[in-house]
Amino acid sequence: MLETRIREYRERAGMKQSDLAEAVGVRRETVVHLENGRYNPSLKLAMDIAKVFGVTVEDLFTFSDEK
C-alpha cells in the first residue's frame, strides 16, 4: 500500500491543492486522490511533486506491505 506525505509537505509549504496541481500540471482532483492514497502516481508525477517540495520521492512516498 502506498502511503504519502504530500499533504504534510504541501501544508508546510503553505500551498493550496490547486497551487500544487498547477505546479505539476494536473487537476486538483488528482491531488486530492494522491493525498488520500487513492491513486498511485506515475514515476514522472511523483518526481515532479518531489521537485516542487525540494525533497526526494522516498521522502514523499513509502510502500508498506498490506496484510
Added chain:
Amino acid sequence: MKTIKVGTCLILQAVVSLLLPVFYFASFSVCRTGDQVIACVRFDLWLFLGLGLAAMLALWFLRRRRERTDEFARRAIGRADAVCFRAAMVFLCVILLPALLIFTVLRSTPPMTSGVIRAGQILVCGVSALFLLRAALFLRIEKKGMVD
C-alpha cells in the same frame, strides 16, 4: 476562459451520442402491411445534415473548452473504455445476436428488415448506452479514486 470538467465533458458526449438513435429512429423503421413486415425508410437529408452539424459543433465546443486531461483522467478513461469494450462484447453476444435470431427465425421477418433495421436500432441504442456507461464509470472512478 472557463473550462468544462472532464466528467461533465463525457456526460455531454453521451448526450450528443443520443443524436445517433434519434436520427436512426426518425429515418428507419419497421412497418406492417397486413401480414408483411417491411422496412420504411424516411431518410431526410436536412435532418441528417442538421443533426450531423449539431453533433460536430457540440464536440468541437467540448474539445475547445475541456479542461486539461491529466494522467489520472487518462487512466480513468482507459479503465472505463476497457469495461465498455467488455460490455460491448457481451452486448453483441447476449443481446444483438439473440435479438436478430428472434426477429428473423422466430418471426419469419425478411432478412433485409431484421438485418438492417432491427440490428441498426439495437446498435445505435447500444452505442449511446456505452457512451453513458463510459461517463458513469469515469465519474465513479473520479469519486472513489483508483488504487492498483
